[in-house]
Amino acid sequence: MNRTYTLRACGALFRVRLAESVQYRAAAFSGVIVGFVWGLIECVIYTVFYRYGELPWNSGGFTLANAVSYAWLAQSLYGVMQLAPDDDIRKMIVSGDVGIELCRPLDLYWHWFARSAAGRLGMGWIRMALTLLVAFLLPAPLVLCPPPSPASLLLALAACVLGLLLAVAFSMLMTAVRLNISWGDGPLYTLQLFALMLSGNYLPLRLWPDSLQGLLRVLPFAGIVDTPAQLYLGTIAPADALPPLLLSLGWSVALIALGRLVLHRRLKTLIVQGG
Amino acid sequence: MRDIRVYFKCLRIHLLSGVEYKGWWLMLLNVFFAVVTDPLPTVLLFSRFGQIGDWTAERVILVYALAIAAFGMAESVFRGFDYFPSNLLRTGDFDRLLLRPCHLTVQVAASFFHIHRLVRAGTGIAAVWIALDRMGVQLGVRQVLTLLSAFLGGTLLYCGVFVLASGVAFYTVKGLEWINLLTNTSYQVTRCPVPYLPRAMKHAFTFLLPVLVVSYYPAAAVCGWGVPYWTGLLALPVGCVFFAFSFLIWRIGVRHYTSTGS
Numbered sequence: 001m002n003r004t005y006t007l008r009a010c011g012a013l014f015r016v017r018l019a020e021s022v023q024y025r026a027a028a029f030s031g032v033i034v035g036f037v038w039g040l041i042e043c044v045i046y047t048v049f050y051r052y053g054e055l056p057w058n059s060g061g062f063t064l065a066n067a068v069s070y071a072w073l074a075q076s077l078y079g080v081m082q083l084a085p086d087d088d089i090r091k092m093i094v095s096g097d098v099g100i101e102l103c104r105p106l107d108l109y110w111h112w113f114a115r116s117a118a119g120r121l122g123m124g125w126i127r128m129a130l131t132l133l134v135a136f137l138l139p140a141p142l143v144l145c146p147p148p149s150p151a152s153l154l155l156a157l158a159a160c161v162l163g164l165l166l167a168v169a170f171s172m173l174m175t176a177v178r179l180n181i182s183w184g185d186g187p188l189y190t191l192q193l194f195a196l197m198l199s200g201n202y203l204p205l206r207l208w209p210d211s212l213q214g215l216l217r218v219l220p221f222a223g224i225v226d227t228p229a230q231l232y233l234g235t236i237a238p239a240d241a242l243p244p245l246l247l248s249l250g251w252s253v254a255l256i257a258l259g260r261l262v263l264h265r266r267l268k269t270l271i272v273q274g275g
Numbered sequence: 276m277r278d279i280r281v282y283f284k285c286l287r288i289h290l291l292s293g294v295e296y297k298g299w300w301l302m303l304l305n306v307f308f309a310v311v312t313d314p315l316p317t318v319l320l321f322s323r324f325g326q327i328g329d330w331t332a333e334r335v336i337l338v339y340a341l342a343i344a345a346f347g348m349a350e351s352v353f354r355g356f357d358y359f360p361s362n363l364l365r366t367g368d369f370d371r372l373l374l375r376p377c378h379l380t381v382q383v384a385a386s387f388f389h390i391h392r393l394v395r396a397g398t399g400i401a402a403v404w405i406a407l408d409r410m411g412v413q414l415g416v417r418q419v420l421t422l423l424s425a426f427l428g429g430t431l432l433y434c435g436v437f438v439l440a441s442g443v444a445f446y447t448v449k450g451l452e453w454i455n456l457l458t459n460t461s462y463q464v465t466r467c468p469v470p471y472l473p474r475a476m477k478h479a480f481t482f483l484l485p486v487l488v489v490s491y492y493p494a495a496a497v498c499g500w501g502v503p504y505w506t507g508l509l510a511l512p513v514g515c516v517f518f519a520f521s522f523l524i525w526r527i528g529v530r531h532y533t534s535t536g537s
Contacts, residue, residue, distance in 0.1 A: 034456055045316075045317065048468060049321075049323075052471060185298075193309055193312060203316035
């Protein structure tokens with residue numbers, strides 16, 4: 001009974017958030033413009049290093065076209081794969097409205113999980129679609145290349161779904177930590193920063209030092225941006241797709257378990273304030 | 276005079292309320308990491324692809340650090356303008372400021388202060404120092420003054436950006452994410468060796484939003500990267516002009532204001 005309730009409530013949350021996103025389309029458009037300029041600067045930086053660097057052969061088999069496409073994919077995923085706690089939930093924690101959330105006959109973790117996921121998709125999908133569209137239409141050296149095969153595209157889509165799961169699981173862990181109101185946002189930022197950096201958002205993971213490659217692949221963050229992007233580009237061949245996808249799934253399960261644990265422990269000592 | 280006292284008093288109160296949080300010092304670390312990791316991709320690219328002509332990682336860090344130090348300083352002293360559209364204007368709280376017998380700019384500027392923003396400025400200055408030291412640049416009085424004017428000019432430039440955004444916010448109220456282009460996105464351009472930038476991009480960040488005027492040109496003048504020395508001295512006047520222009524927009528916006536919020 002409780003489970004059906006939770007499911008139905010979560011479904012309603014998705015509908016509300018998607019409807020909201022159409023209302024806030026102006027914000028999404030300006031997000032696209034910022035993302036576009038950001039991506040453009042990144043493409044210029046890659047081009048300069050690949051063209052004028054002393055050691056252009058030392059790219060580990062990752063071509064300039066790959067790097068440029070990767071930059072656009074990372075930009076388009078940026079809105080969806082947010083790692084910070086959902087803004088509405090964060091405000092509820094700060095204002096003390098968390099008390100109301102606790103009164104609802106829903107599983108708090110999954111309720112907030114759905115809310116976070118819906119928030120990301122709702123605000124992120126316009127930005128994602130427009131960024132991809134613009135990137136496809138750009139002139140040759142800056143263009144987002146199409147995937148090499150249909151299999152790559154399908155696997156990349158699957159990786160996106162798993163990546164979203166992973167990103168939301170991570171942000172829920174952050175939310176659970178954030179419930180301890182007296183610490184403020186302090187403990188979270190650096191964690192989010194490192195997670196973002198190690199997800200490939202800053203620089204394609206393939207261009208990081210060779211000695212770190214093994215570590216970067218095993219950490220949970222690669223599944224958020226790097227795995228979907230590399231599957232799309234075909235730099236991870238469709239035949240090799242299974243291990244990284246299973247790893248993403250495994251990390252999601254682990255982060256969800258950890259998030260639930262921390263949330264339930266925090267709720268026992270929760271202090272609600274405000275009014 | 277009284278306004279300046281009020282300004283610092285407000286800052287002090289914000290500072291004290293900020294340190295009430297147990298993890299406040301963590302925010303200092305957070306900003307430090309954010310500043311240090313931002314140019315990391317470029318450093319990693321240098322380590323993979325080697326030098327670009329004369330350009331080494333130190334050069335990029337020097338230019339980036341000059342921009343970021345100025346940005347951090349502006350964020351510290353004019354944080355209120357940065358938050359103005361979302362926290363004062365949209366809520367309608369700006370009406371209250373208009374009623375108070377105190378200078379409006381002071382009130383808005385001092386409406387927020389975060390100690391951790393100073394970390395960005397401090398880290399930037401330290402990075403400038405380290406980069407200059409590692410490149411073995413000899414600093415005379417003239418060079419120090421050039422760098423100082425770059426810092427002041429840059430601070431004025433970014434203060435101007437915040438004021439400009441606040442002025443425009445009177446007309447648009449929401450959807451101001453494009454401001455990000457003029458703030459956090461703008462100094463990303465310094466992560467690329469400037470002579471290799473495409474012409475259009477270089478001109479946009481020199482003449483439209485003069486980020487390169489307060490970062491690259493002073494650095495190039497001080498280190499002798501083959502630009503005329505006077506280009507390095509433009510930072511302060513250009514910063515002043517940009518700030519004056521933004522202030523004008525802000526004043527027009529205030530005149531136009533007829534209350535918002537619910």
